[in-house]
Amino acid sequence: MTPSPITLMTGRIAPLSGTETPSGIIKTCVDRPLKLGPNGFESDEQADLRVHGGPEKAVHHYPHEHYAPWRSELGTLPALEAPGGFGENISTEGLTETTVAVGDIFRLGSAVVQVSQGRQPCWKLNRRFDVPDMARRVQDTGRTGWYYRVLQPGTVAPGDKLELTDRVAPDWTLHRLWHALYVDRMNLSELEGIAALDVLADGWRKYAVRRLANRRVEDWSPRLDGKA
Template identity: 75%
Template sequence: MSTTFLTGPIATLPGTSATSGIAKVPVHGSLMLGAEGFAGDAQADRRVHGGPEKAVHHYPLDHYAAWRADLGALPVLDAPGAFGENVSTQGMTEDTVAVGDIFRLGGALIQVSQGRQPCWKLNHRFGVPDMARRVQDTGRTGWYYRVLQTGEVAPGDDLIPVDRLAPGWTLRRLWRAMYVDRLNRAELEGIAALDVLADGWRRHAQRRLDSGRVEDWRPRLEGKA
């Protein structure tokens, strides 16, 4: 599957004093994919973005038509990169990709580690006050990869499936358990024991099992954290 790669520097979000690396542009030459992401890519808030479990963000171009139908013809949706993604493809979505899936990408090997948890910076990126909430509620979130083997990648490199370690745990199923049917004990127990899933998500599931309560996502979605 042919891919578009995108990177971007840290910059000030329009209309705010906050900084972000959400604005990504296509890469036109080969670049290294390291343990924490593509060379030349940056994240402003390393507490919640980047790191080994969120080294690469993939967002399906397939979702853009649905967003244009929901929001109208926003200029940000005219080309890949609207959601701060590093990888853009067509033909892969949360319905078909599972946690733990491994892909060859150029000289690198990557593995799906978790779904994307949208944050308030999407609200400013789109000029839509509840955009992060919309992304979370629709399940059109995208996902992250960890890098199992570093290597050089180039525009047009195919994303080649190598292995599926937990095919039953599609990203759609994971999203439903975390954001819709949020206290389903059987699903939470499965998530907590899912060793190919990022530790942060497994801990969320275990906390719900222990407390019987769902955490409050509003500060992350509204920029009050």
């Protein structure tokens, strides 16, 4: 895997389009080095820390090559004009969910990061793109992006490259995890593997544990549609 140099983005909390709901989803490019700590980049903000940010979601990576199919499917939208439309901190070409696995460790600038989980899209994407089912589209396509935890804080600059240094669980690509959780949803063998995958963020492992115990899939509508 030889990804392109990163585009680096951060954002401040602001009202979500058409609402009074605060959100940090709008990210814009930065042109200077930033410190990266356990909870993310300096100057980057998340409004709802119950479900965004934190050590297991310190950095969001969204592949730039996904933008072309989105434009093909949705047409010209402001949020698709430049990286940052999906709330990502890092954009590259050369890494996707089919090639990146949970547990992959990368050096980025002087920091070290590890893939912790895929992204679970939420209803705020519907508002961001002004597409009522955008969150469901992201989930259904598997073009979700992913998150990193920070193993070693450091400084990251625009144009730095992600350098793969170790693969802890190479068989568990993000695409495989997505397929098990959202497509082949009651494959007990896959769920058992996910439940035992220590390097995966606890929140994702718990989905597998609950399905194994309850033999049913959770209701996604509150997350995807914003309905209680």
